[in-house]
Amino acid sequence: MDFIYTEEQRMLADSLRRLVDQAWTFPQRRLRQAAGTLDQQAWSALAELGVLGLNISQDFGGFGEVPASLLPVHLELGRGLVSEPVIPSAVMGAALLDACGDAARARWLPSIAAGEAIVSVAYQEPGRRYDTDPQDCRAAETADGWRLDGAKHLVWHGAAASAWLVSARCDDGRAVLLAVPADTPGVRVTDTLTLDGARCARLDLDGAILPPDALLAQGEAAVHALAQALQWGTAALCAHAAGAMERLLEITVDYLKTRQQFGQPLASFQALQHRLAEMLVAKELALSMAYVAVAALTESDAAQRRRMIASAKLEAARAGRLVAQMAVQLHGGMGMTDELEVGDYFKRLTAVDLLLGDTAEQLAVLELLA
Template sequence: MDFEYSTEQRMLADSLARLVADNWTLARRRAREGGLDPAAWNALAELGVLGLTIDPEHGGFGEAPASLLPVHLELGRGLVDEPVIASGVMSATALRASGNAEAAARWLPAIASGAAILALAYQEPGRRYAVAPETCALSGLVLDGSKHLVWHGAEAHAWIVSARDTADGEPVLLVVPADAPGVAVSDMSTLDRSRCARIDFSRTRLAPDQVLARGEAARAALALALEWGTAALCAHAAGAIARLLDITVDYLKTRKQFGQPLAAFQALQHRMAEMVVAREMALSMAYVAAAALAEPDARTRRRMIAAAKIEAGQAGRCVSQLAVQLHGGMGMTDELEVGDFFKRLTVVELLFGDTAEQLGIMEETAAMDEAATMDATTTMEETT
């Protein structure tokens, strides 16, 4: 995959950088407390950010997965907390992958234009990172159960909800409008000032056209949505890491001790070198995650994205901790935005599965590959 920016991508990245600089300053981010800014959201839609990978037939631009990289790098540099990944990446991917043409025609143009925000509701209380639905159940067309940690859930006009069909135990994906009867939403702030929600469904009656996919189609669409979301999140993390490094280097060049800048001290130069290495590793693995989205083999794709997520978490922890330390006592205060980057990178490590969860994915896919190789060898020997 060629990651050299095209002319169009460079123009988009430059325009987005200017938009982020104007709308996501420290003061404006904190004043919003993670809430949606309609003007900024519309500006993102007008730039084409929300419909970037949505096909032109549904009002998007039909760009390749690699286009996620320049966009989410810039959004990460500005700590943009709007539901771009939740709606424009994950929900759009789930709709596209479900194979439900009617639902795609209804929702994808609205997502691309910013008129509708969708969020993916798949996690259930007490089940940590488990993806397969269990306690949230669909009986006929009646939905009961709870979803929690729904990223930007309270801002959404509808949710893509995973549930277990009580008739056959198979998973089902549903599009549930936020104004559906029997729905209760509890909005809450997270560590990094973004928002998540708990959604409770009590005898929520749905229409037949709100069933997005069933069985294997539902399972595959949900998995692909999480993979696309994780890849975009890795790029977001790489952008945040790069910006935090820039802030730290500027501080060390400005702050003086014993008559010279802190950047002149060799011990601190070593710490900066560690941060540079971590930044380059995070960026490299963000490339890997974006490349994985075009990988046809599902196990290889999962393993590549898991590896990228692990590196994003480790690099984010390294850079954010060193940034706080190198700012001295001020790094622990709310006066500087260093803490904002620290909190965002901490949350990034936990979203969609922490390091332990990603290591489990890598072990699982490696075991599956080994089993497939052994089966192929056995078959070949028997044939011979």
């Protein structure tokens, strides 16, 4: 896979950096976090720039870009700690729907690309950690369509979603994926702020009635669609983390050049230069593995694809912890305060490990595939 930016990708990355620098400043991010709701103006700006339709086929209102385009876009979003549901909806949701039939694609993808609809993949169940195999959320076919009962939790940006893409199990053992509109009766949503300033939700489904066309996929097709969504989301998250590390390293270097001790900048002390060098190496390794994760999306061998993505996620988590912790230490006591944005980057890079499978989960995948 060629990772040299095309002219179009370079222009998009430059435009996105300008937008992020203007609209996702430290004070603006804090205001959005305090509001607790989606900023429609910011969301529309991302849609107008083409971010939300980037990898959606042109037949369904998108731009049809190759998987490699995830890298420049999510690097820039990571640099600005953009917390809007780009990965849950425009990456994971779009990838899941793309693996379903034309009817599902035609119904949802144009709205996602235009920023008019937000979808979130609801696959995790309470008490089952990162298990992707639905058990307690049950779907039953009825004369009028489907009935859904159970619970899903940790639904990334679930409260902002126009619809949830819910995995469930039928009594005959079939796995199914159902599109559940947010206004469906029988669904209770509990919204929660996450440690990094994003949001997640718990869905309690009590006899939610859905029409027949709510069915997106079933059986092996449903398993494949969900796996595709998680793989695309993980690749984008690795790029996001690399972008956050890059910006955090820049912030730390600027601070050490400005802060003085014994009449000279802290950046002149060799011991601190060694710390910065360690952070740079970790960031570069994470960036290299983000390339690997994006390349995996075009890998035809399923086992090799899972191995590459798990390895990239491991490195993103490891490097993120190292860079974030060192950045806080190099800022001294100020690094522990809310007055500096270094803390926001620390929280985001800490959350990266927990999202879409933590270190233990990725190690288990690699052990299984060894």
